[in-house]
Amino acid sequence: MRAEWYKDRVFYQIWPRSFCDGNGDGIGDLYGVYGKLDYLKSLGVGGIWFSPLYPSPNADYGYDISDYCAIHPDYGDLEIFKKVVERAHELDIKIVMDLVVNHTSDEHEWFQKSRDKDSPYRGYYFWKKGKKPGRPPNNWDSFFENEAWSYDERSGEYYLHLFHRKQVDLNMDNPAVRGEIKRILRFWLDLGVDGFREDVITLISKPEGLPDDRFGVGVKGMRLYESGPHIHEYLQEFRTEVLDGYDCFVVGEAPLMTTKKALGYLEGEHPDLDMMFSFQHMEADCFFTEYMPLPFDLRKLKRAFTKWQDALEWNALYLENHDHPRVISRYGSEKYHDESGKMLAACYLLLKGTPFVYQGQEIGMTNIALPSIEDYKDCMALKHYYNDVRRKSPDKVLPKIQKATRDNSRTPVQWSAEAHAGFSSAEPWFAVNGNYRSINVAAQEKDPGSLLNFYRALIAFRSGSRTVRFGDYRELCPGHPHLYVYTRSFEGETLLVLCSFTEKPCRFSLPDGPAWGAPELLFANYPCKSGETAFTTRPYETRVYRVRADR
Numbered sequence: 001m002r003a004e005w006y007k008d009r010v011f012y013q014i015w016p017r018s019f020c021d022g023n024g025d026g027i028g029d030l031y032g033v034y035g036k037l038d039y040l041k042s043l044g045v046g047g048i049w050f051s052p053l054y055p056s057p058n059a060d061y062g063y064d065i066s067d068y069c070a071i072h073p074d075y076g077d078l079e080i081f082k083k084v085v086e087r088a089h090e091l092d093i094k095i096v097m098d099l100v101v102n103h104t105s106d107e108h109e110w111f112q113k114s115r116d117k118d119s120p121y122r123g124y125y126f127w128k129k130g131k132k133p134g135r136p137p138n139n140w141d142s143f144f145e146n147e148a149w150s151y152d153e154r155s156g157e158y159y160l161h162l163f164h165r166k167q168v169d170l171n172m173d174n175p176a177v178r179g180e181i182k183r184i185l186r187f188w189l190d191l192g193v194d195g196f197r198e199d200v201i202t203l204i205s206k207p208e209g210l211p212d213d214r215f216g217v218g219v220k221g222m223r224l225y226e227s228g229p230h231i232h233e234y235l236q237e238f239r240t241e242v243l244d245g246y247d248c249f250v251v252g253e254a255p256l257m258t259t260k261k262a263l264g265y266l267e268g269e270h271p272d273l274d275m276m277f278s279f280q281h282m283e284a285d286c287f288f289t290e291y292m293p294l295p296f297d298l299r300k301l302k303r304a305f306t307k308w309q310d311a312l313e314w315n316a317l318y319l320e321n322h323d324h325p326r327v328i329s330r331y332g333s334e335k336y337h338d339e340s341g342k343m344l345a346a347c348y349l350l351l352k353g354t355p356f357v358y359q360g361q362e363i364g365m366t367n368i369a370l371p372s373i374e375d376y377k378d379c380m381a382l383k384h385y386y387n388d389v390r391r392k393s394p395d396k397v398l399p400k401i402q403k404a405t406r407d408n409s410r411t412p413v414q415w416s417a418e419a420h421a422g423f424s425s426a427e428p429w430f431a432v433n434g435n436y437r438s439i440n441v442a443a444q445e446k447d448p449g450s451l452l453n454f455y456r457a458l459i460a461f462r463s464g465s466r467t468v469r470f471g472d473y474r475e476l477c478p479g480h481p482h483l484y485v486y487t488r489s490f491e492g493e494t495l496l497v498l499c500s501f502t503e504k505p506c507r508f509s510l511p512d513g514p515a516w517g518a519p520e521l522l523f524a525n526y527p528c529k530s531g532e533t534a535f536t537t538r539p540y541e542t543r544v545y546r547v548r549a550d551r
């Protein structure tokens, strides 16, 4: 029997370095998390996904792990971790860990040992000779560097890294590596965690011989290892040998996934994964990544939502995480901050699936623009910046980085209008967004009409609604360039969600016909006249109606 409880909960993602500093050193930590568990409970959260808490040299802020079975000293230790789990469980909040096993840090003991050609760890990674002296073994690209290979003097060979050179790809074809992963899974499950978010899990199986990518469109190599040859076999092995023995679930991160391929992971008696983080809906204002910006096109967003809602029985729903700029600054409007924040909340929280709210999203944190490239930490931003300034002037390049960088979502959470936004008593490790004086949790707690309280109300509603849990999804007026409208229907009840993605006025009439008799307004981000069935939308307006067919 697979766990089903993950379908009834809203999850909250914590990126620990910037969530809350509990011991006054300017870095977020588990002491801070412990103190905020009641806050998360008050938000209606039923689970926490922790971005990596493990020891890491932070080349990619935790996604380069140097020890899988410990807590980074910046964040605390196993004792405080256990306390957090225990208290969370008392509050009926589940705990999900980030499993990052496509690669380890180059500072991991396995990699250090593997640099010796005779070590049993040599086969944990992909070590290869260059094609010719000075030329890497194949032509693959890296997401965070220019090439996917780095040369190690000591070994006299190259090693593979799809990401940063300090994130070395593990050789999943080696049974000993899979054995380590099963040990890691058991370690955390035995400590009481309830599931895993599996980092770039669909990329872990590499093609035999690591051939050149002869077509070479986009990220060279990716089409060869995305859903690679043994992916289903390996995921099944983790499921059968470990995960099936526990009441837990797994959500996989799946870049470049299609709905058709997704079914191969999610369908059948014994699926590889319970849910998937797909990316298509994050590309409504860019081509593949935020570094190739395009004007926002609502029709793209709607097509992506509808495609995934129609194709999959269950989706992992999100608009923000630690890898994307803040959504109000992208799909909403900083000018209509509260209005667009509420509209965006309604637009995805009532879809079919398990919603994830990213820290600070519930108060509408926005992007930040730092004055110099030296102020940025995100390795991906640095790669793009230094590549681009070879061809363009820095004052042309910086604005693009400011908009695209993952650092936008990594500024400290704005808890109050006090010093350092109430995040820490000391100078924080990273810049606080100057708008913390007006956008913060304490101010929104006091205001019944705040974005925070809107999230609370929607989350509470969704938890009690069988229609949101089970209802059929149907999109209305799919061709409309500014309005996203959908219904959810279950056992005689229909919910209608209307979202305007523009400040322009748009005419809208509720569908008529007998079933639409007397719509009841459940949520709105502006005052509304009662009984109105045709109206002109205000900037970023949202309304949620309930209609009972049996009336």
Ligand code: GLC
Pocket: 060, 063, 100, 163, 199, 200, 253, 322, 323
């Ligand atoms: C995932 C993570 C991202 C990280 C990358 C490499 O996409 O979410 O933060 O940089 O994998 O681990």
Ligand code: CA
Pocket: 021, 022, 023, 024, 025, 026, 027, 028, 029, 074
């Ligand atoms: Ca700290």
